[in-house]
Amino acid sequence: MQKYLAIIKMQVINNIAYPGDFLGRSISIGIFLFIFAGLWGTTFRIAGTDSINGLTFANMMWYLMMAETIELGRPRTNRIISEQVKNGEVAYILNKPYNFLLYHFSFGLGDSLLRVGMNIVVGLLVAWLLAGPPPSLLGWGMALVTLVGAWILHFCMMALIGLAAFLVEETNSFELIYQKFVFVLGGMLLPLDMFPEWLQGVARALPFPYMMYTPARLFVKPDVELFWQMLGIQWLWVAALVFLLAIAYRGSEKVLTVNGG
């Protein structure tokens, strides 16, 4: 266990090796929120209403703040695995006494911890400025709890895509497709509440809403019953994807060919 904590710590240190770059990246959430504020401000004005499908302008802004925090802070495991397969560095990762997937889990977590933290800080300041005070403490609590499962789901998806690199090396296109699913069906661009019923049904049958919509929705409109329901389904998806990942890893390990051999 200690070794995985050490990897998380190392990656945190690695992230602050270039403070300028780190701060620069943290600002992007602020820029996105400014753009969204303009878009949604206009939408609400033109619609001449205070609330669309139960969500106010302030709800929208805090929803997007949480969704962007997740999107900008999620692990990039597939890119790291692809890179390591392409440049052959994977040889060093594979011949150390740790579990390959737990290594990447820790690496990704170390990466995300700081980014999510900074995104929350910058996002909080900017969203407060644009939309007034943040949601209740209950909302924060539910968001943070469901954030854990959301992060693990993202990790599993990214790692699954990353393992494809053992076969095809380059996985960027898969990530783009995945990202679009999360954007639309995960409720990243629009909360699912804005969708027609049938599309909401489709989305809810897939893991994507539990990666993005769940924490963001509970953040702005905390609801105890919904919380337990979503948390339960979220962790069922976690169990399913972890299982799938373990199988995929077993299969892909054998086909790996280290470049430059």
Place this chain on the structure above:
Amino acid sequence: MTSIEVHSLHKVFQTKRKAAGLGASTRALFKPEYSEVEAVRKLSFQMESGELLGFIGPNGAGKSTTIKILTGILHPTDGDAKVLGYVPWKERQKLAFHIGTVFGQRPQLWYHLPAIDTFTLFGKIYELDDREIKKRIDFLTEAFEIRDLLETPVRKLSLGQRMRCEVAASLLHRPKLILLDEPSIGLDVVAKQHIRDAIRRMNQEEGVGVLLTSHDAGDLEALCKRVIIINHGQIVYEDKVSNLKRKHLTSKLVEVRYAQEVPANFHLNGVEILKVGRYGVKLRFDTNQTPVDKVMAHLSSVGDLVDITISDPPLEEVIAKIYREAAK
């Protein structure tokens, strides 16, 4: 005791083949063609514990593939291998505690952080306690003369400095065996010397076995007691380095300078004259065919000798000759 046993190891890679141009690329999309490359062919050898074994071969000979199979990263197509009693591709993690690896062309140190951070991380990964990690780092920094480099971000180190840190990092967990894949690639003479000295020291003091691949004959000469030369995935030569020299370093290069002018018709049977200058001669001969004393006697009979240099041809030439002979 044996530390590596390899028997009939075989590895075939499938590579996609595609002719040039758009048409061929489109066809390859629908009907990809593969060709098989036999990277390692029925390779068998043994290595004793604590041995310094050189694994020499030209690019693409199968050296790295063999090392990757022996560390458990690649699964062989066929054949058996045991490293320190483990079957590498089945017990990779258990084996990892006892071996160290350096792939000369790839960094394992975290690029943006000082080497000391990676050392500490590796200590944790290999499950050493904090006191042991500190003691080990102290020892290695002294052995590899890297004390002043430890706190500099790795990206700011020169290649030679970095490689010393890389090799030191691979020894952190007191492995019984280290596999060095081209550790001296791209290094200057001084940096090579540094690395070789440190490796030799670790071998003598800690009994670490060293399997070293290189296409630099200098590494072999300076470090290894025994050598295996492979080409096209097969062993073409296997013997002690001293025997390799004795059997194959039979030709001598001689350069002589005289006090007087050298006669224009300078000639000696069984000796190849490479160059005749006004006051000097350069020649080569094979000691098996022409006795050394005969050559020396003739050279001194020509005039008053001012200077003489006798040297062996570079080991590289010898190895190249072995490759050529194997190819025939």
